Amino acid sequence: MSKIGLPRGLLYYEFAPLWTTFFEALGAEVVVSPKTNKKILDDGTRYCVDDACIPVKVFHGHVLNLKNKVDTLFIPRIMGIHQKEYICPKFCGLPEMIKYSINDLPKMINTKIDYTKKDQSKRTMNQIASYITTNKKTIQKAYQMANQSYTEYKKNQKELLISNNHNIMIMGHPYIIYDDFLNMSIKKKLKKAGLYPVTYDIFDESILNKYALGYHGKIFWLFFRKMIGACLYLIDHKLVDGVIYLSSFGCGIDSVVAETVERNIRRNSQIPFMLITIDEHSGEAGFNTRLEAFIDMLKWRNKDENYLSPYGDYVYSR
Amino acid sequence: MKEKVFLGIDVGSVSTNIVLMNEEQALIEKMYLRTMGNPIKVLKDALHTLRDYHGDEIEIIGVGTTGSGRDLANFIVGADIVKNEITSHAIASSTYVPDVKTIIEIGGQDSKIILLRNQIVCDFAMNTVCAAGTGSFLDRQAARLGVPIESFGDIALKSKTPVRIAGRCAVFAESDMIHKQQLGYSQEDIINGLCEALVRNYLNNVGKGKDIQAPVVFQGGVAANKGIKRAFEKALKCEVYVPIHYNVMGALGAALLAQKELKKTKKTKFYGLNTADVDFQVKGFECSHCPNACEVVGIYKDGQLAARWGDKCGRWSNIDLDSPVA
Known part of the structure; x- marks a missing residue:
């Protein structure tokens, strides 16, 4: 039985159940690297080209972690998952980046995943499966199971019901907002302050798509549709008290996406917005200062609605 | 009778600022000191100075700390409120302007x-x-x-x-x-x-x-x-x-926050100006418990381990646990 390694990085955070179920149903053993830790980050930065963004570096670390534990690595060449929506070029060249940065790698499944022109999922899945089996029936069944588990996973995310108040929307690419090492456990910190962190995944895809149509520009990047959809939906429904956008230093896509989201929120709503850029640094002081100040700001605002001044004395007597 | 004052401490990367503010929110003393990479020493020296010059005339009834070294300062002096510098600066400005x-x-x-x-x-x-x-x-x-x-x-x-x-x-x-x-x-x-x-x-x-x-x-x-x-x-x-006190606004904000906090708590957690005589030692080590290899810092107060931080998981917050280095 072949052992397939899935590095816990980049789009793993979006497609984990799909990929895991697919390979397992094909009869392979799936090994996933552990959650990001400092060693993975250190290894990643040591091996990766130096101008890559931190999520790509971390991905290298995950590959290094799996290198000697598996006989096949799954590092697909992802070009796009929806029609006319593209992804950062680093994903398209990821197999090469890994191959030329790390020596003595096991076999690599680097099938191209490109649905930007038309949905090629059948063909792609056959190609990926061919590394393990050629049995048409097994592949067909594995594909169905994988799809089903992915749909269920997405549905479960939605069941994390949005609470009545004090919701904070965390935006950004899934490999940052779901990697608690990279995002310095922002969700835990928000919860500790009595706030409820939520992500755009709790909204129904159809809602996001509908609202994304209201965006006047062209939706060019993967995840942009989700983020702009969520952003316009929030402006309309005022479901959250604040939005925190997590971006990694040097992210080309965020230079457009984060900017667009920020502008839309600032121009069309009163929702407080904060952009935090993360990178290699492990000192959390700067991160915590911004987060605490943001939380303070929200609390002052809520007090203001009760006619209270910034620090507690009554401004107006009623 | 001793005048009741609030102490505001802002431990920044370059300077450590200290203010004494009375109950009418007027500034009595301000110190702008270079941190010189040694916040503990600077803080202790400042407390020394405060005791020498004002020890007989004032009673500190509330302490606030801010700045990037706010947690460290809190540990040394015992603060009633520990606030980030953005909030402190905003409070100070909006009070005076x-x-x-x-x-x-x-x-x-x-x-x-x-x-x-x-x-x-x-x-x-x-x-x-x-x-x-x-x-x-x-x-x-x-x-x-x-x-x-x-x-x-x-x-x-x-x-x-x-x-x-x-x-x-x-x-x-x-x-x-x-x-x-x-x-x-x-x-x-x-x-x-x-x-x-x-x-x-x-x-x-x-x-x-x-x-x-x-x-x-x-x-x-x-x-x-x-x-x-x-x-x-x-x-x-x-x-x-x-503003006149432009260089200590953070510390002033911390003092204002302390004043507000004391309205609620009534009693200060301040350890007193004699903290200046306490010996503080810092010893760090790299935890080998998991691949995160956190850099843990332990603070020793008169030779006794008093607090530890820097670990992600919180296992070293329990000070009964022996440090791997003495």
């Missing part, structure tokens, strides 16, 4: 912008990746030019001809400066150019997309520099107000 709408704060390593509307913070930002728009950058350039940082502003004001210096990055600015100086530009023009470069960088980086409305308050150590103040006024086309 009630209608303030924009706060520009430039410190040693940080620069911030805080927007207030109706006395409520509505937006803020801090510098992201680079220290080009901060005090350290000016310090560095002043040292290179052999000009004391205190006279930097006055020299800049003498400038008649503007010289444009690249402000995006401290390294580029330096090479640009050298280039201009080799072409024979006068020192005051170059220094003024530097001030304008810093302001340009601040407005493009920290102030990007922010709706800067008057009244504008400029505080933090760099506000001492008249050249920067003038450059801001020129760029913003409005008057920029520098």
Whole structure:
């Protein structure tokens, strides 16, 4: 039985159940690297080209972690998952980046995943499966199971019901907002302050798509549709008290996406917005200062609605 | 009878600022000290000074700490409130300049912008990746030019001809400066150019997309520099107000917050001015428990381990656990 390694990085955070179920149903053993830790980050930065963004570096670390534990690595060449929506070029060249940065790698499944022109999922899945089996029936069944588990996973995310108040929307690419090492456990910190962190995944895809149509520009990047959809939906429904956008230093896509989201929120709503850029640094002081100040700001605002001044004395007597 | 006062401590990257404020919110004492990379020593020395000069006349009834070293300061003195520097600065400004709408704060390593509307913070930002728009950058350039940082502003004001210096990055600015100086530009023009470069960088980086409305308050150590103040006024086309206690506003905010906190708690957690005699030792080690390899710091108070932090999982917060290093 072949052992397939899935590095816990980049789009793993979006497609984990799909990929895991697919390979397992094909009869392979799936090994996933552990959650990001400092060693993975250190290894990643040591091996990766130096101008890559931190999520790509971390991905290298995950590959290094799996290198000697598996006989096949799954590092697909992802070009796009929806029609006319593209992804950062680093994903398209990821197999090469890994191959030329790390020596003595096991076999690599680097099938191209490109649905930007038309949905090629059948063909792609056959190609990926061919590394393990050629049995048409097994592949067909594995594909169905994988799809089903992915749909269920997405549905479960939605069941994390949005609470009545004090919701904070965390935006950004899934490999940052779901990697608690990279995002310095922002969700835990928000919860500790009595706030409820939520992500755009709790909204129904159809809602996001509908609202994304209201965006006047062209939706060019993967995840942009989700983020702009969520952003316009929030402006309309005022479901959250604040939005925190997590971006990694040097992210080309965020230079457009984060900017667009920020502008839309600032121009069309009163929702407080904060952009935090993360990178290699492990000192959390700067991160915590911004987060605490943001939380303070929200609390002052809520007090203001009760006619209270910034620090507690009554401004107006009623 | 001893006067009741609040102590505000702001431990920043470059300076440690300490204020004493009475119950009428008037400043009694302020100290602006260089942190010199040794916050514990500076704090202890400051407490010494406070005891020597004011020990007989004052009673500290509340303590607030802020700045990047706020947790450390809290541990040493015992604070009633520990607040981030953005909130502290905003509180101080809005108390002394009630209608303030924009706060520009430039410190040693940080620069911030805080927007207030109706006395409520509505937006803020801090510098992201680079220290080009901060005090350290000016310090560095002043040292290179052999000009004391205190006279930097006055020299800049003498400038008649503007010289444009690249402000995006401290390294580029330096090479640009050298280039201009080799072409024979006068020192005051170059220094003024530097001030304008810093302001340009601040407005493009920290102030990007922010709706800067008057009244504008400029505080933090760099506000001492008249050249920067003038450059801001020129760029913003409005008057920029520098409060009297511009360099200790963070500490003042902490003291104000302590006053408010004491209304609730009534009794201070302050360890007293005799903390100045306590011996503090810091010992760090790298935890080998998991691949995160956290750098854990332990603080020893008179030889006894008193607190530990730096670990992600929290296992070392339990001080009964022996450190792997003695």
